[in-house]
Amino acid sequence: MSPLEWILQLVLLGLLGAAIPFALRLERALREIRRDRAAMDGSAQGLNEAARMAEAAMVRLRASAELSGRQVAERTAAAEPLRDDLRYLVERAEALADRLEGLVRNGRPLAAEMPRPAEAPLQSQAERDLIRALAAGLPKAAR
Template sequence: MSMLEWLLQVVLLALLGAAIPFALRLERSLREIRRDRSAMEGSAQGLSEAARMADAAMVRLRASAELAGRQVAERTAAAEPLRDDLRYLIERAETLADRLEGLVRAGRPLANEAPRAAEQPLQSQAERDLMRALALGAGKAGR
C-alpha cells in the first residue's frame, strides 16, 4: 500500500470517528421521536374517545332539553284555563267588593241607629253578620 492509500484510509477513519457521535445523537433523537409518536398516538386515541363521549353527552343533553321543553309546554297549556278562571274570579271579586263597599257606606248612617235596632231580635244569620260588620266599620271610623 502506498502512502497515499494510507493517508486516505486515515482520513476516512477520522471522518468515520467524527461521524459516530453524530450517529449516536441521531439514533437517540430517533428513539425519542418514536417514543413521542407512540405517546402522541395514545393521546390522539384519548382525544378521539373524549370527542366521541362529548358527542354522546350532547345527544343526551339535547334529548333532555327537548323533553323539558315539551313538559313546560304541556304545563303551560294546562295552566292557561286556570289563569282564565282566576282572571274571571278576580273580576267577580272586584265587582262584589265594590258592591259591598257601597253597602257599607250606605249602612254607616244606620250604624248610629244600631242600638235601637239591637232591641229588636235579628231574623237571620246574614242580618247578624251585617250588623257585626257595620259595628266594626263604625268602630274603625271612630278611631
C-alpha cells in the first residue's frame, strides 16, 4: 500500500471515530422518540376511547332529552282541557258569587224587619242558623 492510501485510510478511520459519538447520541434520541411515540399512541388510544364514550353519552343524553320533551308535551296536552274546564268553572263561580252577594245585600234589610216567631223555642243553634239563613235568602214576594 502506498503512503497516500495509508493517509486516506487513517483520515477515514478518524472520521469514523468522530462519527461514533454522534451515532450514539442519535441512537439515544431515537430511543426516546420511540418511547415517547409509544406513550403518545397510548394517549391517542385513550383520547379516542374518551371521545367514543363522550359520543355515546351525548346520544343517550339526546334520547333522554327527547323522551322528556315528549312527556312534557303529553302532560301539557292533557292539562290544557283541565285548564279550560277550570277557567269555565271559575267564571261560573264568579257569576254565582256576584249573584249571591246581590241577594245577600237585598236580604239584609228584610231580615232586620222580619218579626221573630215567639212560639216554640228552637232546639239547637243549627236550627236557629237555618231559619236565619232561609229568611235572609227569600225574596219579598215569597214571604
